Amino acid sequence: MSESVHALLNEPRPDAVFVSGDFPLDENVLASFPAGSRVLSANRFGTSAWTITARIHTELLDGTPMRYFLKCATENRGRVMMEGEFNAMSELHKTMPDFVPKPLCWGQYRVGSPDTYYFLEEFVDMSDRVPEPNQLCSKLAKLHRESVSPTGKFGLQVTTCNGRTPQEVSWESSWTVFFSKLLRHVADVDFEVNGMWEELDILEKRTFAQVIPRLIGILESDGRSVKPSLIHADLWEGNTGTSYETGNIYVFDSGAFYAHHEMEIGDWRCTYNKINNRIYTKTYLRYYGPSEPKEEWDDRNRMYSIYFNVIYSVNHMASGKAVRQT
Incomplete structure (x- = not known):
């Protein structure tokens, strides 16, 4: 998929629409802007292994300038990525409109081979510095506390992706069942991508049969429950930014779903993540403390981090075998 999507820039198709700038557009993208909009320019912006991205300058019918961020991917995997990201960002924006850029739409290019899909959102000019812990963690805790699952269950209505990898997020009433399915899916994909590892296979079988039912299952026993x-x-420093204009922290590139609150921040335990500095986890726990039993939080945190390490090994095949051994 990555080769075919980057070919759209290297070898533009005859049906491409050109405005000022170096990024070719499509008639369906142009039709996605508010009625009466005039597209002024489209330029490559940012880098991505699996998508191509652009910043688009437009002018609304009343003359108001507007900027948008466009992301494109190809083939069926690209469709899943773009549809999933639009739904994930829309769900986040519904609860926390000051925490994510406003999503506009997703769709498919009018003509083309390979099939090309896009996601369009408002552009926010942001720095890429590591986010300030207090603002990031307070906003994140507010999102977790105030969000309400539309079904009362764990999951999401469409498949979302972490990086380029689809996640198993079909609705489940039990968090223990949901997490087991979530982890089992990426564990199976990991073996497909990075090859069988017998020792890991033995460990995973024990994890699913014994560890998850005990360590995660206790969250839903003895009168306890988990709020979806x-x-x-997918909250690492590369998916956060600080607005130059307002100083607000934003998050983007989401693979959102309803779960145990940010899976008690297991993602930040992973060594590839610069937010693994303990100040972030400590700050988050001040705003949203660990679930009961609190004395088992560190064990749960380690369990949850396994999901992010395994899916990282799937997304980054060149180093996948080394990553999963950590």
Whole structure:
């Protein structure tokens, strides 16, 4: 998929629409802007292994300038990525409109081979510095506390992706069942992508048969329950930014679904993540403390981090075998 999507820039198709700038557009993208909009320019913006991205300058019918961020991917995997990201960002924006850029739409290019899909959202000019812990964690805790699952269950109405990898997020009433399915899916994909590892296979079988039912299952026993909270689901420093204009922290590139509140921040335990500095986890726990039993939080945190390490190994095949050994 990555080769075919980058070919759209290297070898523009005859049906491409050109405005000022170096990024070719499509008639369906142009039709996605508010009625009466005039597209002024489209330029390549940012880098991505699996998509191509652009910043588009437009002018609304009343003369108001507007900027948008466009992301494109190809083939069926690209469709899943773009549809999933639009739904994930829309769900986040519904609860926390000051925490994510406003999504506009997703769709398919009018003509083309390979099939090309896009996601369009408002552009926010942001720095890429590591986010300030207090603002990030307070906003994240508010998202987890105030979000409400539309079904009362864990999951999302469409498949979302972490990176380029689809997640198993079909609705489930039990968090223990949902997490087991979530982890089992990426574990199976990991073996497909990075090859069988017998020792890991033995460990995973024990994890699913014994560890998850005990360590995660206790969250739903003895009168306890887990609130389905909306989570970003891929929250590393590269998916955050600080607005130059307002100083507000934004998050983007989400693979959101409803889960145990940001899976008690297991993603931040992973060594590839610069937000693994303990100040972030400590700050988050001040705003949204660990679930009961609190004395088992560190064990749960380690369990949850396994999901993010395994899916990282799937997304980054060149280093996948090394990553999963950590």
